[in-house]
Amino acid sequence: MAEHGAHLTTASATDNRPSIFEVVAQDSLMSAVRPALQHVAKVFAESNPARYGILWRWFDEIYTLLDLFLQQHYLSKVSASFSENFYGLKRVVLGTGNGDGTQRLASAGLPRVYCWKSLLFLVLLPYLRAKLEKLVSRLREEDEYSIHPPSSSWKKFYKAFLAAYPFVNMAWEGWILSQQLSYILGTARHHSPLLGLAGVRLVRLTQEDLLALEEKGDGETTVQPIVSIHKRLKSAFKKAAGGAAISISTGLSVGVFFLQFLDWWYSSENQETLKSLMALPTPPAPAHFTQDTYSPLLPKLKTVCPLCRKIRVNDTALATSGYVFCYRCAYFYVKHHQRCPVTGYPTEMQHLIKLYSPES
Incomplete structure (x- = not known):
């Protein structure tokens, strides 16, 4: 049995194709970061609503903006998203070679057109989906408590929308599952339909990619001869920006496991366990809530x-x-x-x- 299942992790070594475990792991990485950061924003907002309440009210927009800058930096510098680079993967345009030297090096960055396509599906689509899920949740609550008059045309519309949404969502999840199964069987070049829509596929970083990225990093820290104040300022700015990017990258790589731990710690299952172990009687009302104060x-x-x-x-x-x-x-x-x-x-x-x- 082990010999028959070996292709899941080793058969792709010849064409630099990552295993299903690698691609699924990098997908789940960013999905764990968002709820962890959202909980941090909620803690800050509860500690000081006047100062940090905006972090909670505009979390989706703030997170999307930061995610846009992060993903754009990685796509343009290493031809991969943050999570893909974390697992040693890169994006290549569909139709390029399979590790025979014809592929574009990761250090060259993803071509501009494919970079913007990738950003569309990496950043904008998750933002729209989060907003859609909040809208569906709100409409269900309005329907449950009959906020809108029964005969309103708006209620008829969103009732039809709520009835169709589960089937649309099921069709989308089924499409992703079938794509992953095709990828496991070797009949598909990418595990997610979003990669196909972006016109790219995932491959492992080659030795040439690693050397090129290392040389690029060394080149950014090399002191070049400065012939004018303008060039000196420009060089200093580039060096500071590169250092900041490296610091952010390193910090995210180290902190991502901590964020995954936070996601688990504050999950509903774990919180229920903590509540059962640390249940305390309800304290009396505060004294300052009397009628006179x-x-x-x-x-x-x-x-x-x-x-x-x-x-x-x-x-x-x-x-x-x-x-x-x-x-x-x-x-x-x-x-x-x-x-x-x-x-x-x-x-x-x-x-x-x-x-x-x-x-x-």
Whole structure:
């Protein structure tokens, strides 16, 4: 059996083709970085909502911008994304040679057209997919609580959208799975349809690539004769930029395992285990929450909503702060600001908890 399965890891050595384990590992690398950084942003936002709340509210955009700069640097310098370079892989244009010397060296960078195509599928597509998933989650909550009138044309549209989305997502995941199976069997040149759409495929770094990258790194640190102040400043700027890029690359390579650990540590399964081991009784309410020392943001009457200043309708509490509002007030405020209106704590739609009195 071992002889029959040896092709999964060794048969690709002759044509520099990476194994399925390598390509899947590099795919999962960046997918583990995002939730870890998102949790870090959430911790900062909860510690100081006024100063760091923007990190949580605009996390998708900030992360996408940083990811764009990171991937563009690696694609233009080593012909690979960050995760691909981490596993010793590079991107080559479809139709080039198979390790016979006709391939473009990794140090030359990916051609401009293929670089922008790769950035489109590496950076922009994940951003749009994250936004789409948030939209689907929000629409499902609106449908569950009947935010829109039953006869509205908008509700009919998003009901059809919600019904079609699982099938579209299943078709996409099935396409990826079939591509990976074809790659394992050796009938496909790339494991992901996104690589085919970008017009590239993955291969291992060759000895020539490693030597060229090493020489390029040495050349960037070599002191060149300076004949003018303008050239001196330009050389210093390039050297500083190169040093910063190397520092960032090294830091990411070292920190990526720590980020994967954070992703596991704060996973739902691990948190449930920690809660069961460290469960403590609920502490009493803080003393400063008495009636005489309420914040100016809060009404004097406990039955009044802090947002609309009217008697609460359909009482809803925020799990992040414990304050109670009208459901409509809390829903639309959290939807647009992603924070508690009283405390400023980062809050999402799933933190809305409807309260039911015995009379209802």
